[in-house]
Amino acid sequence: MRSDIAVDEVHYLGWGEPLLHPNFRDLVETVRALSPGTIQEVTTTGNADFRASLGGTYIDRVVVSCDGVRQEEYQKYRINGSLEEALRFMRDAKLHGHPDTFVEWKYILFDGNDHPDDLIRAQVLADEFGLDSLLFIVTNSKTRSLRYTNDTMAEIPIRSRRTKISPAAAMMIGSRVSGHVDPARSQLGDRENASLYIDECRVTRGNMLTVSGWSLGADGSYVDEVELIAGSHRQVTQTHDLRHDVAAARSNAQGARCGFLFRVPLGGQSMPDALALTVRLRNHTQDFSAAVQWPAAG
Known part of the structure; x- marks a missing residue:
């Protein structure tokens, strides 16, 4: 090789x-x-x-x-x-x-x-x-x-x-609509115990909310899990997607395995305009929030 x-x-x-x-x-x-x-x-x-x-x-x-x-x-x-x-x-x-x-x-x-x-x-x-x-x-x-x-x-x-x-x-081919996070009304980024960033927030043609990003502990360690609450929907995942861009930019990163992906079926419900996220580490938890803006119809 x-x-x-x-x-x-x-x-x-x-x-x-x-x-x-x-x-x-x-x-x-x-x-x-x-x-x-x-x-x-x-x-x-x-x-x-x-x-x-x-x-x-x-x-x-x-x-x-x-x-x-x-x-x-x-x-x-x-x-x-x-x-x-x-x-x-x-x-x-x-x-x-x-x-x-x-x-x-x-x-x-x-x-x-x-x-x-x-x-x-x-x-x-x-x-x-x-x-x-x-x-x-x-x-x-x-x-x-x-x-x-x-x-x-x-x-x-x-x-x-x-x-x-x-x-x-x-x-899953194609998006119905892509939203963006309003930084002025969100609490993301580097916090006391952990960092969390959202890179993509969209809804597919099948009304599936997709949220992706990355998270690390404040010391660069991998987190145990990330929980997402979107309206009445709650989902938990681990950070096992590769993010070499993060590892290259963060000198203390344990590695590139810090990306996460949520897929939440919305059914007949409307797109949530607020997301609540919790990062769990071995000895700490850290809460984050994101306000999502969706483009107006038409």
Whole structure:
């Protein structure tokens, strides 16, 4: 690997199961040795023994594709797959994996695995396992959920602070409107315990509020989490997006992994003109606020 080429991220995914590669650990450890700052992420079905396939090997993110909480529905989308194995994999990833590994359960909503009781059950399991994120994906595929669509995704029952909702990538193209933060009526920037800046605030054509930015502790350390309140919507996330521009500008920054992204489905609600954010660190919290101005219609 050439030393003058920066590789921000390596993703192991595609039309197959990465963990079936007999030398998968060697791949991860080789990248780590040649480019220690590169974030590595694997997307897997979780139909594997965690300790045999990944245990003892540090990888930044593990995304487990597990579409359902009942075997009869799960196997419609994961042919010959075992729900029990996928759930055990996620549990073991938190029990036996590296403490800094971010573990996300990705649950695509189809016509059959989208009953509210199933979605609540998934959230109970995510909390029980101590996962970092449970992501419900609303899709426009042939077997998509008819209960939860781009227009009704805000009706998905949210019971856990780990839970997030996102449209499939193909459904997020284009913005309906982009707002800007009014600095005179906002409390952002460098504060006593932490720094937080918002770079983008927009609403997609599917009425999804998207807020992105970055945050660091006052000493340059990574923060534990950022919480956003937008009207009646509350969401929590971690700063695991790369921001090399921030790391280059802040000499005391622990690293570039300080960016955050919120996607909040607004449903039929109007765009919020005020955002409340809380940054949580190990021994402190810091409150921020942002007043958002949206362009007038017409």
